[in-house]
Amino acid sequence: MWMLSLCLVWIYGMRSSLGQVGSPWHTGAENDYYYEQLHPDDDLPVITTDEQQFAINLGELLVIPCPVHNLGDFTLVWRRGNQILWVLQDRGEGPFIQAVSRDPRINRNGTSLIINGVLPDDESIYTCEISTSPPRSVSHTLKVKVIVAVPPTVYPANNRTTMMIKMGGTAYLRCVVTGNPMPKVTWTKEGLAQPLGEGVNLTLTNARAEDNGIYTCTADNGAGDPVHASINLQVMHPPEVMADKIEVYSGVSYDATLACFVNATPRPQVKWYRENGSPVDPLRLKVAYDTRNKKHSLQFDRVQKGDFGYYTCNASNFMGNSSALVRLTGRPKPVRFSSPKLGDKDTRYTLVWEVESYSPVLAYNIAYRNETDSNEKWVNFTVPGTTSSSMYHSKEHTFTELEPGASYYVQISARNEFGSSDINETFAFTTVDPVGTDPPDDLLHEEEVIPNTDQYQDVVSEVGGVIESQAPPLPEVDIVTAQSPVISPTDNLTEMEEIFQEIFKGNEIPPAEKASVSDSTSETFSLTPREKRAQMVALVTAISLSSFFF
The missing domain is CATH 2.60.40.10 (Immunoglobulins)
Structure with a gap:
């Protein structure tokens, strides 16, 4: 077939x-x-x-x-x-x-x-x-x-380049397009990278303040360049007010600027008030508005003492009103620490800090505790403040009688005539761990044997808050009859102890009195072996110097 x-x-x-x-x-x-x-x-x-x-x-x-x-x-x-x-x-x-x-x-x-x-x-x-x-x-x-290519055209429906709706409503955006072949239409929003959809219609339900912006429909059919049309959608909503800084630091005769950001549609009316509700003085203070950032500011050319306090930035439109609270203060800013975390001594540590204050610092409130001991309580004391020709102040304090190889927490606030600074940082430092060995004799002589009387006048008692005015008194010794031995810096503590016992031979306290003294002072004046050795060395040194001058 x-x-x-x-x-x-x-x-x-x-x-x-x-x-x-x-x-x-x-x-x-x-x-x-x-x-x-x-x-x-x-x-x-x-x-x-x-x-x-x-x-x-x-x-x-x-x-x-x-x-x-x-x-x-x-x-x-x-x-x-x-x-x-x-x-x-x-x-x-x-x-x-x-x-x-x-x-x-x-x-x-x-x-x-x-x-x-x-x-x-x-x-x-x-x-x-x-x-x-x-x-x-x-x-x-x-x-x-045979298709004749026609470049695309696009324009908003009814030529509405601006559309305004209430918050919670529905927005119907539409573009009219022409061209041959029929163009493809894509919707985008200013500030967003991802497209919102395709087609000549775009619907936004339950509109919010975040939906405000410029919406653009783009038409493209390959015949010529893509074309665009934009619609400005405005969702009417009550003002949203946010302070630029909730606290602004300044000083008398310095300048200062308080600011707040306001987001509202339609554009709101913004006013500044004092904490008692009275308007600010428009003749002395300048009010400014930054359209790009929607930022409202209140400017002080020369702050007066009575200017310190709280201010309210209030915005209102027919949809509602809102406000933000800003404080203008003359108190110091929070303290900044500049010391290393690890100290170079086993029982001492020097803490260095700085603070910004437009007025002289009257005092520093210091609190510290041993971090390695969970039962340790905070120890509080005060040191004198600092004066400076500028607004920047620095200070240091040396902690003594610390535990070797221990970690400590420190908090400091500065105080001037307008108040105390906030404590927004807890500083931690660690002393050197001697691994159970005593420091060298030369270090002991240098740091412990010869006390600095000026230091005792400045150091504040860390336990009771009492200022010590002088070093502990030495025992009375007949410096005329006592023969001063010559001690080399390299002599060990054992030789010093023998000399000390020789000096006090015959002047010993009777056993009964010794027991009485021991019972009454054991809790208050109990000394560690190192402190006892330091006292011996100090005594022998004093006797040697006395013999030399007499």
Whole structure:
């Protein structure tokens, strides 16, 4: 049968070349009725679609229909004009198709013709024909529309470049676009990187203050550059007020600026008030507004003592009002520490700090405790303040009688005539750990044997808060009769102890009195071995110096 189909195609081609137009199944002979004799009308195939006209855009896909009922063993041919595109015959083991056209765009879907990507040359009459006698067929006409590219245009619907709604409402944004092909529309918001959506419409429900801004619709169809249109959405809401700084530090005769940020729609009315509710003096103080940052400020050229206190930045519109509290103060700023975390001594540590204060610092309140001892309580004391020609002050204090290798916490606040600074930092330091060994003798002589009387006048008692005015008194010794031994700096403490015992030989306290003294003073004047040695060395040194001058 397939040989017969090929022969029929060849015959049709020959007839076409001779200028004869018609069905490939028509021979012109008088016996063309034999198909009707072999196949009654009820058994013949039927094409179940009417002729149609198609107007297709250039480049689109087209399906030309030719549904057939009861094709049987008849052959179906698709042709464009007089050109055969393909031949189909249904066999018992499956359909057989003979593609005649070499155009890769030509395909089929059952008995329908497919053209993938229509071209201008595809304009023609397409015929679906079945090999009955006479042949049964249907013809369709194709018109190819050549697209003329038109650059896009876009503008807001109703030319509304500004839209205002109440907070909680719904905003309907819409752009009108034109162009050929139809442009693609994308929505964005100023300040946001991600697109909000596509299409000519954008809907925002339950609008909030954060939805305020410029919304832009962009249209692009590849014909020319993309075009844009913007809509300014204003969501009406009560003012939101936030202080730039809740506390501003200054001093008498210095300048100062209080500021607050206000966000409100519509634009609010902003006023400054004193803490008692009275308005600020508009003749002496300057009120300014920064449109870009929505920042309102109150400026003092020369602060007076009576200016210190609290101020209110109040904003109001017809949606509501709000305010923020700002304090103008002359007290010191928080203390900043500049000491290293690790000290260089085992029982002493020098703490250094600085503070910014427009007025002289009257005193520093210091509190410290041993961090390694959980039961240790804070020890509080006060040291004198500092005066400075500028607003920057520095001070140091040496802690004594600390535990070796221990960590301590310190808090300091500065006080001037306007109040005390906040404590916003707890400083921690650690003393040197001697690993259980005594410091060298030369260090002991240098730091412990010869006390500095000036130091005792400045150091405040860390336990009772009492200022010690002098060093502890030495025992009375007959410096005339006592012979002063010559002690080398390298002599050890044992030799000093022997000399001390020799000096006090014969002047010992009776056992009864010694017991009485011991009982009454053991709790108050209990000394460590190191302190006892220090006293011995101090005594011997004093005797040596006395013998030298007398």
